[in-house]
Amino acid sequence: MTNASPKANRAQTAHELVLRQRTFFRSGQTRDIAYRTEALKRLRRGIEEHRQQILDALRADLNKSEAEAFSSEIRLVLGELDYTLEHLEDWAAPRVVPTSSQIENATSTIRPEAYGLTLIIAPWNYPFQLAFSPLIGAIAAGNCAVVKPSELTPNVSKLTADLIRGCFQDEYIAAMEGEVETSTELLREKFDYIFFTGSTPVGKVVMRAAAEHLTPTTLELGGKSPAIVHKDANLRRAAQSLVRGKFLNAGQTCVAPDYLLVHEDVREELLREIKLEIADKYGEDVLENPDFPRIVNEKNFDRLNRFLNDGQTLLGGRALRERLAIEPTLLENIDWESPVMQEEIFGPILPVMTYTDSELNSVLEQIVDRPKPLAFYLFTRDEQLQNTVLDTVSFGGGCINETLLHMSSHELPFGGVGASGMGSYHGRQSFETFSHHKSVLNRRV
Numbered sequence: 363m364t365n366a367s368p369k370a371n372r373a374q375t376a377h378e379l380v381l382r383q384r385t386f387f388r389s390g391q392t393r394d395i396a397y398r399t400e401a402l403k404r405l406r407r408g409i410e411e412h413r414q415q416i417l418d419a420l421r422a423d424l425n426k427s428e429a430e431a432f433s434s435e436i437r438l439v440l441g442e443l444d445y446t447l448e449h450l451e452d453w454a455a456p457r458v459v460p461t462s463s464q465i466e467n468a469t470s471t472i473r474p475e476a477y478g479l480t481l482i483i484a485p486w487n488y489p490f491q492l493a494f495s496p497l498i499g500a501i502a503a504g505n506c507a508v509v510k511p512s513e514l515t516p517n518v519s520k521l522t523a524d525l526i527r528g529c530f531q532d533e534y535i536a537a538m539e540g541e542v543e544t545s546t547e548l549l550r551e552k553f554d555y556i557f558f559t560g561s562t563p564v565g566k567v568v569m570r571a572a573a574e575h576l577t578p579t580t581l582e583l584g585g586k587s588p589a590i591v592h593k594d595a596n597l598r599r600a601a602q603s604l605v606r607g608k609f610l611n612a613g614q615t616c617v618a619p620d621y622l623l624v625h626e627d628v629r630e631e632l633l634r635e636i637k638l639e640i641a642d643k644y645g646e647d648v649l650e651n652p653d654f655p656r657i658v659n660e661k662n663f664d665r666l667n668r669f670l671n672d673g674q675t676l677l678g679g680r681a682l683r684e685r686l687a688i689e690p691t692l693l694e695n696i697d698w699e700s701p702v703m704q705e706e707i708f709g710p711i712l713p714v715m716t717y718t719d720s721e722l723n724s725v726l727e728q729i730v731d732r733p734k735p736l737a738f739y740l741f742t743r744d745e746q747l748q749n750t751v752l753d754t755v756s757f758g759g760g761c762i763n764e765t766l767l768h769m770s771s772h773e774l775p776f777g778g779v780g781a782s783g784m785g786s787y788h789g790r791q792s793f794e795t796f797s798h799h800k801s802v803l804n805r806r807v
């Protein structure tokens with residue numbers, strides 16, 4: 363077979379891997395809770411042993427500082443592992459439920475069972491967390507898994523493959539590195555569950571491929587997540603939270619506030635607080651801050667650079683292509699039709715629009731008219747307004763008087779709705795997502 367092209371080899375490998383995993387899954391070993399627990403513990407040890415390599419890879423690929431990389435990637439994964447290990451036995455136990463009164467002499471049980479072979483496709487922005495966090499759910503539920511890391515963060519991709527290879531035999535858990543072609547080849551195979559994190563257009567590609575095999579799918583996608591700051595908000599706290607949420611990972615965060623709507627009465631003060639907070643957190647000249655993350659590649663840098671000419675620059679606006687660095691930037695004189703409002707920004711650029719009391723309803727209508735966002739942030743102490751907004755706007759998840767934190771709570775399922783995705787995970791929801799719930803009625807005879 364020396365003449366086989368690399369492409370043919372890789373296709374064969376994907377196919378062979380799936381066949382080997384299918385055989386292994388049918389051996390039944392992964393159904394054993396002790397087996398799953400041991401696998402999760404092995405993964406935990408592997409992560410601890412590779413902690414420095416993970417931090418180095420995140421620095422090399424995205425210039426994440428150790429503090430940011432640890433808190434937004436490693437710590438979340440370790441927390442998810444510990445929480446899962448603590449609760450797995452309970453989640454996996456068959457659940458006896460009442461039987462309808464017209465059926466006599468019977469018991470009813472819901473038995474969580476593993477789907478079988480799962481495919482996890484990860485993006486580049488939190489390349490460690492978004493590959494390993496879903497993997498925890500897949501293992502906990504008793505599945506085999508193939509992880510496809512993003513090619514845009516090559517150091518983390520290689521580390522992911524090495525770590526997985528060091529912890530598991532590939533007929534159980536494997537990583538396949540590669541570009542779009544590799545994803546495409548994997549998607550041709552029959553998996554029993556697909557968990558995809560990435561952009562909305564690629565989500566459609568994944569769903570089309572999944573339809574061929576009727577494979578159930580979770581899609582964790584993106585979108586434009588609004589932040590509204592009302593006139594009664596605690597402006598200092600709102601500014602701190604917005605700066606943290608927007609500029610973490612240089613804005614390359616799926617749940618980052620994409621744009622800001624501020625009540626005109628508090629616009630000046632909020633913007634003053636935001637500027638102070640940026641200087642306090644990142645220094646007066648962020649381009650000189652060695653720890654501010656960079657833009658992932660030139661294509662994304664050029665896309666973001668075009669937005670810098672939109673509206674008028676209130677703060678920042680400088681960009682260095684040779685370092686793929688863009689400083690935190692606030693834009694004003696933006697309206698709903700501006701170019702920066704037509705796509706997910708995914709960078710350190712925050713467009714600011716204002717509203718008056720009488721315009722609040724039309725602002726909410728504008729949001730509702732657009733694709734459903736992944737996240738939504740509202741800053742107000744007015745409970746009536748909180749309820750009005752929560753009743754009016756559909757979004758994946760979000761916070762009142764905070765940003766981002768809904769995604770780090772184990773008790774809150776995390777996911778999108780409409781164009782921002784379908785399905786959810788984290789905590790128990792990850793176990794549920796990767797399990798089929800088999801309903802059984804048992805008649806006593």
Ligand code: NAD
Nearest residue numbers: 484485486511512542545560561564567582583584585616
């Ligand atoms: P992407 O969709 O370009 O790529 C994601 C993965 O899909 C990568 O592994 C890539 O190799 C693969 N891929 C790319 N094109 C493909 C194709 N045509 N067919 C099959 N596979 C393909 O996304 P990205 O640029 O890596 O990530 C950014 C996007 O992800 C943003 O929209 C962001 O909002 C979203 N995101 C969502 C979440 C979430 O949890 N909802 C988390 C992070 C990122």
